[in-house]
Amino acid sequence: MRLISILLFSLVSSWVLAQTIADNEQASQVSQKTISIKQSVLELNRNLYQLEEDLLSPATTRAGVYFSLSYGEFFEPYSVNITIDDKQPIQYLYTKRQVDALRQGAVQPLKNLNLGPGVHTIKAIAKGVDNNGKNRELVLEQSVEKHDKPLYIELKIQDNKEIQSAELMISQW
Amino acid sequence: MKFLLYILLMISTSQVFAVDSEQEILRLKKGEYYYHYLTGDFPSAMNQLAQWRDTGGAIAGEADVMEAAMLLSLGLHQQAQHIFERIQQTGSDASSQAWFYLAQRWYELGHYESVLFSIGQMSIEGLKDSVIAEAQFMKASAFIELGEHKKAQKQISTMARDGIWTGYARHNYILAMFDGNNSGQSLALLIEDATYYLPQTQEGKDLKDRINLIAGLHYLQGGKNRSADKHLKNISLDGPYTPAALLQYGWGQVEQGRYDQALQPWRDLQTRFNRFDPEVMESMLGVPHVLELIRAHTQALKTYEVTEQRLTAMKSLVESINTGLSEDPWLERWISQQKDQSWGWQANIEKTLPLDDTSAVLKNLLVEDAFVNQMTEYRDLVLLSDYLIEKEESLRLWITLVDKRERESKADQAKPLIEKASRELDIAKDEFKHLEAYLQQSDGDLFALPNKVEESNISLLVNSAKSIERLIKKNKASRNVEQYKQRWARVKGVFLWQMNEDKPQKQWQLKKELVAMNRLIKQADTQLLEVRLAHQWAPSAWVGMKDRIIKMLAKTSKIKQLSLQVRNESKQALVAESKVYLDDLTHRLNDYLSQSRLSIARLYDDALQHYVATGAIEELGE
Numbered sequence: 001m002r003l004i005s006i007l008l009f010s011l012v013s014s015w016v017l018a019q020t021i022a023d024n025e026q027a028s029q030v031s032q033k034t035i036s037i038k039q040s041v042l043e044l045n046r047n048l049y050q051l052e053e054d055l056l057s058p059a060t061t062r063a064g065v066y067f068s069l070s071y072g073e074f075f076e077p078y079s080v081n082i083t084i085d086d087k088q089p090i091q092y093l094y095t096k097r098q099v100d101a102l103r104q105g106a107v108q109p110l111k112n113l114n115l116g117p118g119v120h121t122i123k124a125i126a127k128g129v130d131n132n133g134k135n136r137e138l139v140l141e142q143s144v145e146k147h148d149k150p151l152y153i154e155l156k157i158q159d160n161k162e163i164q165s166a167e168l169m170i171s172q173w
Numbered sequence: 174m175k176f177l178l179y180i181l182l183m184i185s186t187s188q189v190f191a192v193d194s195e196q197e198i199l200r201l202k203k204g205e206y207y208y209h210y211l212t213g214d215f216p217s218a219m220n221q222l223a224q225w226r227d228t229g230g231a232i233a234g235e236a237d238v239m240e241a242a243m244l245l246s247l248g249l250h251q252q253a254q255h256i257f258e259r260i261q262q263t264g265s266d267a268s269s270q271a272w273f274y275l276a277q278r279w280y281e282l283g284h285y286e287s288v289l290f291s292i293g294q295m296s297i298e299g300l301k302d303s304v305i306a307e308a309q310f311m312k313a314s315a316f317i318e319l320g321e322h323k324k325a326q327k328q329i330s331t332m333a334r335d336g337i338w339t340g341y342a343r344h345n346y347i348l349a350m351f352d353g354n355n356s357g358q359s360l361a362l363l364i365e366d367a368t369y370y371l372p373q374t375q376e377g378k379d380l381k382d383r384i385n386l387i388a389g390l391h392y393l394q395g396g397k398n399r400s401a402d403k404h405l406k407n408i409s410l411d412g413p414y415t416p417a418a419l420l421q422y423g424w425g426q427v428e429q430g431r432y433d434q435a436l437q438p439w440r441d442l443q444t445r446f447n448r449f450d451p452e453v454m455e456s457m458l459g460v461p462h463v464l465e466l467i468r469a470h471t472q473a474l475k476t477y478e479v480t481e482q483r484l485t486a487m488k489s490l491v492e493s494i495n496t497g498l499s500e501d502p503w504l505e506r507w508i509s510q511q512k513d514q515s516w517g518w519q520a521n522i523e524k525t526l527p528l529d530d531t532s533a534v535l536k537n538l539l540v541e542d543a544f545v546n547q548m549t550e551y552r553d554l555v556l557l558s559d560y561l562i563e564k565e566e567s568l569r570l571w572i573t574l575v576d577k578r579e580r581e582s583k584a585d586q587a588k589p590l591i592e593k594a595s596r597e598l599d600i601a602k603d604e605f606k607h608l609e610a611y612l613q614q615s616d617g618d619l620f621a622l623p624n625k626v627e628e629s630n631i632s633l634l635v636n637s638a639k640s641i642e643r644l645i646k647k648n649k650a651s652r653n654v655e656q657y658k659q660r661w662a663r664v665k666g667v668f669l670w671q672m673n674e675d676k677p678q679k680q681w682q683l684k685k686e687l688v689a690m691n692r693l694i695k696q697a698d699t700q701l702l703e704v705r706l707a708h709q710w711a712p713s714a715w716v717g718m719k720d721r722i723i724k725m726l727a728k729t730s731k732i733k734q735l736s737l738q739v740r741n742e743s744k745q746a747l748v749a750e751s752k753v754y755l756d757d758l759t760h761r762l763n764d765y766l767s768q769s770r771l772s773i774a775r776l777y778d779d780a781l782q783h784y785v786a787t788g789a790i791e792e793l794g795e
Contacts, residue, residue: 030746033739034550035249038516040732041557042219042249044725048564049220051721055571060710066201101211104270104301107204117703148706152198173194173201 056112063115063151065090069102071159075136075166077102077128080110082155085120088113107154115146124155126168138168145172206239210274213515215243238271245278253278257287269295273304276311285315310338317349325349335370340380343367347384351391361400364388368407381407382414389421398425416442420452423459432467436460448487449534449758457483458768465776474776481769488762494534495755499748503531508552516553538754547747554740561733568726575722578715587708591701598697605690612683615676619669622679630668637661 053062067080076099082090090111094102102108126138144153152173157166202224209218222240237256244253257275276291292312297305309332316325325346332339347367350360367384371377385404392401402425408418419438426435439456446453457480464473494501506527513521524545526532538544615621620631641661644654 030547030739030743031550033735034554034743035251037557037732037736037739038553039249039252041561041736042216044561044564044728044732045216046220046223047725048729051718051725054721055575055714055718058710058713060706060713064201066205068204098208098212101208104207104211105204106208106211107201108208109205117706118699148710152201154197154201171197173197 053112057114059150060148061114061116061146063113063146063153065110065113066152066154067092067102067108067110068106068154068156069099070156072099072103072157072166074131074159074164075126075128075138075157077126077157079127080124080155081127082110082122082124084113084115084122086123110155115151117146117148119143119145122153122170124168124170126155126157130165138166140168140170142170144170210239210243213513213521215515218243238275242271242274242278245275245282269297269300270304273300273308276308280311280315283318285318288312288315289319306333306336306338310342313342314345317345322346322349322353335372337372337374337376337380340367340371340377340384344380344384344387348387351387364404378409379412379414382409382412382418386414386418386421389418389425393421393425393428398429401425410441416446416450416452420456420459423456427459427463427466432463435463439463447533447536448483449536451537454484454761454765458765461769461772465772470776470780474773474780477769477773477776481766481773484762484766484769488759488766490530491534491755491759491762494531495752495759498531498751498755501531503529503535504548504551504744504747507548508555511552514556516556522549522552534758535751535754538751544747544750547743547750551740551743551747554736554743558733558736558740561729561736565726565729565733568722568729571722572719572726575715575718579719582711582715585708585711587704587711591704591708594697594701594704598694598701601690601694601697605687605694608683608687608690612680612687615680615683620672622676622683623672624679627668627672634661634665634668637664 057063065082065084069075069077077094079091079093084090092108092110098108121141121143124140128136128138130136138157140155144151154171154173156169156171158169159166202221206218206221209215209221219240222236222243237260241253241256241260244256272291272294276288276295279285279287279291288311292308292315295308300308309328313325313328313332316322316328325342329339329342329346332342343363344367347360347363350363364384368381371381385407389401389404389408392398392404402422405418405422405425408414419442423435423438423442426432426438439460442453442456443460448454448457461473461476461480464470464476503526506529510527511523515521524539526535526539532539539548611621620627623631638661641654641657644652644657648654
């Protein structure tokens with residue numbers, strides 16, 4: 001009787017073990033397939049990104065607006081509001097994680113635009129707090145010129161240690 | 174010679190400007206990549222990296238390191254490993270920040286030699302204190318994992334005493350000491366140091382509880398009950414380690430024969446925590462066991478009976494959940510509660526399931542890393558297949574739009590309109606030139622720039638002059654023409670005087686209008702040029718695009734089919750594993766039920782035997 005019980009037990013155990021191994025193998029196969037899909041999606045995503053860029057804004061009319069923060073000691077942005085030729089408003093609210101990223105030297109791609117050739121006027125307002133915790137607005141108005149090559153516009157909040165304050169600046173390439 | 178120098182200067186200046194501009198664009202692209210990376214948007218970061226790579230070899234080293242880090246973040250270790258091996262062989266000039274990110278990923282994967290290599294490439298200059306502390310922690314932990322305890326100890330001694338990362342490093346070091354069966358005063362001091370120097374934050378508090386729990390368990394296993402008591406008592410009553418601490422504290426008391434003191438923590442455990450927790454289930458049988466030990470047999474019997482009823486109810490719940498698990502959308506409910514919609518290892522995932530019967534029963538499976546990784550993988554597949562479905566739809570819409578662009582471009586009326594506008598502008602330019610010439614001539618012309626009244630006055634003067642001429646020709650003696658002549662000359666004089674007085678004002682007005690007109694003509698000229706350019710560029714919005722979209726659509730559909738299939742397989746694997754867990758739980762409940770039923774039977778049997786024995790004695794007495 002005892003022998004039969006041991007035999008039955010070992011049979012059940014081996015079946016359970018085989019089942020567990022089969023489950024693990026299935027999970028590992030799924031993992032391998034998932035990795036392969038992730039890689040395909042990444043590659044596809046790159047190509048799609050390029051295609052969408054070309055469809056949305058061909059190089060001739062492409063303009064990108066970027067936002068960056070230099071040190072950010074005297075100003076912490078909460079939001080930014082930009083208009084180009086009093087049209088195409090760009091508004092953005094920042095999370096703490098995004099501000100941290102900007103402080104570490106990251107540059108935020110705010111928007112890709114289609115701009116015709118010629119001179120355009122940019123108006124920007126950055127709202128936030130200064131190093132004393134008081135609400136502050138940095139305002140800027142400037143002209144940029146679009147040629148047949150892609151235009152890069154960078155809005156930068158730069159600390160000015162001499163006046164213990166920050167200022168909003170614009171650069172274009 | 175001077176002229177040549179000037180030309181050379183001009184050429185070099187323009188070249189420097191072009192190089193500067195390229196450098197600045199590269200800086201923007203690099204910054205944009207870091208932005209996506211630091212905000213956890215890895216697919217966008219990968220896109221950016223591809224563009225960044227295209228810009229040249231100057232940043233290839235850094236791009237390699239960052240790509241490896243990102244592939245690791247997305248769970249693509251093999252590809253990352255290839256890149257990393259290449260970097261190890263060829264060397265790289267990547268920044269310390271990039272090496273830090275790579276070290277983080279290797280640490281998560283448990284590749285400790287690679288962690289040490291990556292940290293070895295870092296230089297602490299310019300890095301934030303928190304980054305340095307985390308790197309030091311990874312280095313110390315990597316040494317511990319590789320068995321180099323002295324190096325780990327030396328590393329920990331260089332870290333800030335009260336930092337959270339130092340606390341984690343000490344925790345890992347203590348665990349290594351336990352594994353190596355180390356004991357004695359130095360270990361006790363190490364534990365004391367580790368629990369004392371921690372920041373007063375929730376994270377610091379939880380870490381303190383964890384260190385106390387591992388110390389308590391270690392001392393319990395070694396039979397040092399008083400030391401174990403000391404550490405278990407220090408664990409807070411509202412932390413993640415409370416159930417384990419309460420259960421072990423109870424057993425410690427039982428070991429020391431303090432039965433009544435074991436009951437309180439176990440009752441607390443049963444009232445405050447999930448009944449499917451192994452600690453709670455164990456305490457359910459522990460309480461009547463202790464009651465038996467203190468010879469409170471009736472109470473023990475009643476408690477066993479209540480436990481048996483609770484276990485039966487739990488078992489039927491587990492069985493009903495197990496039966497309907499395939500149809501129950503518990504995984505979908507969990508996915509829909511996630512706020513972060515990104516995929517990959519760095520996605521900010523809420524790992525707790527929405528509170529319901531299924532999640533309560535599966536609680537202990539849901540804290541296993543392997544199972545959580547599988548769930549995360551399933552979530553990734555759901556997100557990826559949804560993304561692919563969305564992209565497929567979007568590509569179909571693009572085909573329609575490109576077709577429309579092509580139709581509109583071919584039926585385009587822009588060219589004749591541009592030509593017409595050009596002709597009209599030429600006419601305006603001619604008129605402008607004519608007016609400009611007229612303004613220049615106006616200085617010498619006495620009757621220049623007349624207004625309407627003046628024009629009629631001039632014609633009146635001309636007509637009057639003709640009338641006077643007629644009268645002179647007739648030359649009648651009765652008519653004195655001289656008077657008319659004088660009067661005409663007087664009127665003409667006054668008129669000319671007035672016109673001459675008004676002329677500078679009129680010239681100024683005309684000049685102003687001409688300037689405005691010139692500005693408008695220039696604007697129209699620029700606008701016309703822009704329209705011509707836009708018209709010239711317009712075909713780039715559709716030429717060759719349709720073929721590209723169709724190719725991309727076919728590729729997307731293929732990957733989508735595959736992802737849907739794997740998504741299905743992943744769900745089936747999760748359900749199968751959950752069923753195995755629920756079967757195990759049912760077996761465990763069966764074991765506990767058997768134990769409680771056996772104890773009930775034994776207690777009844779004891780009582781019966783006692784009754785029979787005492788009855789027989791009484792009978793004998795009678």
